[in-house]
Amino acid sequence: MAISTNPNFFSDLSLQTISISDLVGNKSLFSKVPEDWHAIVADINNSTEAIGKGNHDQVNLVATGSVIAILNLAYSKNISIPFFFGGDGATMLIPSELLGAAMTALNQHRINTLVNFGFELKIGSLSLKEIHDNKVSLDIAKVKISDVLTIPIVLGEGLQYAEKHIKANFNDANNNTLKIPELLNLEGMECKWDKINPPETHQEVVSLIVVACKGEEPSEIFSKVLKNIDTIYGSLDSRKPISVKRLKLKASLRKMNDEMRTKLGKYDGFYLLKNWFTMTFGKYYLKNTASGKNYLQKLVELTDTLTIDGRINTVITGTPQQRKSLSSCLPHFLKISLGCIDFTGMNFENGCCKPIFEDVFKKIKESFW
Known part of the structure; x- marks a missing residue:
């Protein structure tokens, strides 16, 4: 070794x-x-x-x-x-x-x-x-x-x-x-939460991926993109799609079966029964105890909606007007000061970014755990 x-x-x-x-x-x-x-x-x-x-x-x-x-x-x-x-x-x-x-x-x-x-x-x-x-x-x-x-x-x-x-x-x-099999330890993994929709009917969730073009310097590009997102949408907390009141346990047999087979690699009736009772009690515990409410709050705080792994990957809650502001300002400053950048959710025409947020990211209602 x-x-x-x-x-x-x-x-x-x-x-x-x-x-x-x-x-x-x-x-x-x-x-x-x-x-x-x-x-x-x-x-x-x-x-x-x-x-x-x-x-x-x-x-x-x-x-x-x-x-x-x-x-x-x-x-x-x-x-x-x-x-x-x-x-x-x-x-x-x-x-x-x-x-x-x-x-x-x-x-x-x-x-x-x-x-x-x-x-x-x-x-x-x-x-x-x-x-x-x-x-x-x-x-x-x-x-x-x-x-x-x-x-x-x-x-x-x-x-x-x-x-x-x-x-x-x-x-x-x-x-x-x-x-x-003994080396595979998936303790701590849970899949018990229901899907989360955008916070309000007048809001939406935007998914954005930003990749610097080959040969370009991503540091300055990413910095300016993030500053614009902060200016338009506010802090990470304020634009996060997840909140305590929207976290709901979903004790479906399919979810528990999937979790069991992922963690154990096989069917285990005792595991399934134990989780069923845990889920049933968990709904009461989370809603009616101080420690349960504190757990939910920490879960929200630990939710990461921004990943930078050489690209910007982020999920943002906001209004259609905020999205339009973002789609209009990004090509402007990129064209003037930064040159080349690729967007998922934007097209290039004649070397310039053309926003297509309206066509691609209407109301993304995927689940968040």
């Missing part, structure tokens, strides 16, 4: 307390990830097709399990790691000493996923040395969002490079021999 020269790299990073828009605009506050760390990727193949068949919850559950498996492993070794959740997959950065156990745990999760849901979970790893050797950058910082939430921020295309490389080179046959 290889030993990292700095397994505590992420926990030792300085915790930034400035705004995220200021942080991404200051590259001196970012650190290069050590070459003996590894990018771990788990991604559900053909997830769009699965979601189209009504399996959105299962896709999210499997992706969440990928993160929980590695976090629990890292926690058992007292190692802090950054992760980036993408809905249908996840990317994590880990030191060398976790690599073997991490891939074995993910492989067991991959097998369970295929057996119980029929999804192909592509998994793999790529060392930071290989990423750096291919002249791809990956710089990281961590920032305090609140008293209970700290998130990693990445600049550079390293994670996207690793994801593309791993998905393109995934070979199912290479993973069939490593089956050690």
